[in-house]
Amino acid sequence: MVIFSLRSDKLWEAYINWESGGKRWKNVTQLYERLLATPTSKYMQHWQKFQEHVKKHLPSEVVGVDEFLSLRRSVLTELNRSDIETPDEAPPGVEAAPGDEQVGTNVDEETKALQKSIISARQKIHEANVVEAKALWSYEDAIKRPYFHVKPLEKSQLTAWRNYLDYEIKQGKASRVRVLFERCLIACALYEEFWMRLALHLMWLMYLFIRFQEHVKKHLPSEVVGVDEFLSLRRSVLTELNRSDIETPDEAPPGVEAAPGDEQVGTNVDEETKALQKSIISARQKIHEANVVEAKALWSYEDAIKRPYFHVKPLEKSQLTAWRNYLDYEIKQGKASRVRVLFERCLIACALYEEFWMRVGVYVEYFEIWW
Incomplete structure (x- = not known):
């Protein structure tokens, strides 16, 4: 973008x-x-x-x-x-209500x-x-050829792209990582390692969720989520376990001294803890699954694009169809920022085809989105 x-x-x-x-x-x-x-x-x-x-x-x-x-x-x-x-x-400057005449002094x-x-x-x-900006500029300044060319890139340029990707992935801002990958794959289109890295980045989503599950199972539930979420999940878990020791919002989580009269809280801790951990993971499961489905869908369209860079040689009909399908998909999803990113990429590869310039004009006018 x-x-x-x-x-x-x-x-x-x-x-x-x-x-x-x-x-x-x-x-x-x-x-x-x-x-x-x-x-x-x-x-x-x-x-x-x-x-x-x-x-x-x-x-x-x-x-x-x-x-x-x-x-x-x-x-x-x-x-x-x-x-x-x-x-x-x-x-100030708007008529005040009766009795507010003093407003406006000094x-x-x-x-x-x-x-x-x-x-x-x-x-x-x-x-x-x-x-x-200063941190990013040091990486940006190292990139001397951000466009595609059949001439091989120098080793220093490949290293610069690797370092830049490492930095952005470490920052963890998905939108910026995606934009950088798209830029990188224009300049480094002939280098398989960067295409593989993008594929592995998608697989990274799976790995992260596995690590998240390990993290939750390694610690007490009260240590990995906020108090409000912990108490809400615990009420649900105790209800499912047919337990009568459901705490109130002002009660302390297990491991913290309970209020007088709450001595019964903490029985069957192992069973309760496992159920809570399962609930914490389940609460994030849908987000992860939706993310994986979306990543796979995007990859199927991404994989169909064989020439993401500009060239005076006409595109094959299959490539024009691939771009049309990809745009249809993203517009249907309704995420304006992603549609903008795709249009920008498309207008590089399909710069010689008026239909795509017309399409972006119609999209901007219809949705009143600034291009």
Whole structure:
């Protein structure tokens, strides 16, 4: 997906300019929030422009009502003001309810404090993004040939792709891993090891679930899930076991000193523990199964694509059909982010075929999704 690229700055800027042209300042703020959490090459410029955006407009114009009222209460408290509005009061600039005429005094001081609070609320996101962008840039900078070519890649370039994949897989962000694999398989299309690695990555899902089951069985149920989930599962388990020692929410899990009168809790611990562990695993089983089914389905379409890169030589009819089927499948699933990613890949391989450019135009217009 383009928006996950370090060089996606121009796309973000075009989107922000479009929203600014319509004076949709809250939408601009929301875009900046997404951008400030996305590693790009011009992260400092985006941070500065976001601050300018906030300082250029009234606070009530750039954030939602809930955030505005929450921040305003805090600011008025800090300024030792007594005109703290209630949730049903209107923001400055909107006609206030009878009796609220005092709201609006010291507006300049209040506005500056509010703008500072809005910026401060995004400061940590920006700082975390700076660290991530710098780490990613070191890998990105090592990639000298991100496009396909029949000429073999140098060993240093193969190593750079391996290191980049290792880093992203370690970070554990599935969407970014997938995008990097797609980029990698364009530049390294002639190298079987990267295709095998993608296949093994799908198998990794199976391995992770097995490791998860081992983790759950190795520890007490109260150690691997939160208190709320533990108590909820335990009630269900004790009911199934026809036990009468069902604890209440304020009772302690097994292994923690129980409240007076709860001495009976803890009998048949082995049986109960095994049943709880089984329940914890079962609660995640459906998620895992759905993920495996989806991965297999995607792989069947992925495997049909034999030329994912651009070439002036016409594509075979079977390849055009494969792209059409893949697009049909992803659009039917209804996950916009994945559809965008696939369209971007498709328009590289099928750049010479007008039908795919027309199709993306229809999709964007129909679903009102920014491309």
